[in-house]
Amino acid sequence: MTRVLVVEDDPQLVRALVINLRARRYGVDPAPDGATALRLAAARRPDVVVLDLGLPDMDGVDVIKALRGWTRVPVLVLSARRASDEKVAALDAGADDYITKPFSMDELLARLRAAVRRTGATALAPGTALVTTEAFTVDLIAKKVTRAGRDVRLTPTEWHLLEILIRNPGRLVTRKHLLHEVWGASRSDRTNYLRVYMAQLRRKLEADPSHPRYLITEPGMGYRFEG
Template identity: 70%
Template sequence: MTRVLVVDDEPQILRALRINLTARGFDVTTAATGAGALRAAAERQPEVVVLDLGLPDMDGLEVLAGLRGWTNVPVIVLSARTDSSEKVDALDAGADDYVTKPFGMDELLARLRAAVRRGAGNQGEGEPVVVTDSFVVDLVAKKVVKDGRDAHLTPTEWGVLELLVRNQGKLVSQKEILSEVWGPGYKTETHYLRVYLAQLRRKLEADPAHPRHLITEAGMGYRFEP
């Protein structure tokens, strides 16, 4: 049973999500404040978090930062804020997805399932270790090492990197990455890619401003060059 933590200060939303998710086989924990969310995450170790940004005691981005300090659990942000820059801020802070209120339950469930899949990952079978002059990607262990240390990637960052590495030297279109990593309903969300490629370059490239391995093909997609 998948453990999900739902964080929202609106009682009716908490109740609706608890009922709907429980009915679909999720083990649901709820919290109505940022402090309660961080405490529940530490105690329950959820496999996915649904996080409202408008909390009474702290901004949801602060909660997200608190989570990212110790866990890579997939986080879906809920917000009534529709500004594209708000979405980018949330993704940049480590969110894996962003759902705008009001939302349909079917859409949220689809995004929740996709986030859980990304978090769980699929074990590869005998794929090689890929070595660059800046970092090493182990496709079997699902980890990246840079300067002798593990580079901590979120599940979504790993999903993007893994897809590019498995297609090394080939152009992977924006639509293909969005569809494979986020799902078929995300083919137009190109700002997700700008944010995640920037994050990957900051974490992995020797010179993020002049990447040698994670290459942008303007208007088309991205390419991994070992």
């Protein structure tokens, strides 16, 4: 049974989450504050954590940082905070996904299933050489991309962006992280760079660049590769 730790101080929301999760055969441990959450995480070893950021005893970002000190359990943030910098702070602290309140229960459950599928696989296994999708193949060793049997010419910058996303399948990579890795700390606020280069990658790799299947934008937060 997949075990979910729900960290939320709103009793009505906790009740709704518990009912919906248990109806789908998840095991659920509710925690009303950060201290209880950290204690239950150590004792129960959940498969995924659903975490509110506005807790009565500590900020949810501090809970994420504490968890990341010893576990890679997927953390799905569920918060009313909508500001981009707050979302990025949670993701940079180690959260795997972010949903703003109010939310659709169906979307939450879908994101939860995706997080569970990625457990233990948020990065490619060492030595992985080929990543194959229905549309294109990426050779990480030869640094080559093929589509429909033909080589796709990528610029060094396009390749660098693609490689970072490919090596973190399913995981949301923040704009800040991508900018820092590809352009350096001095360009960490140039989000227009990302928009331009991601658009170029989609034109080269996606069947429908305006409705990407593989290179997904999370508005205000970053990008993810869905293989």
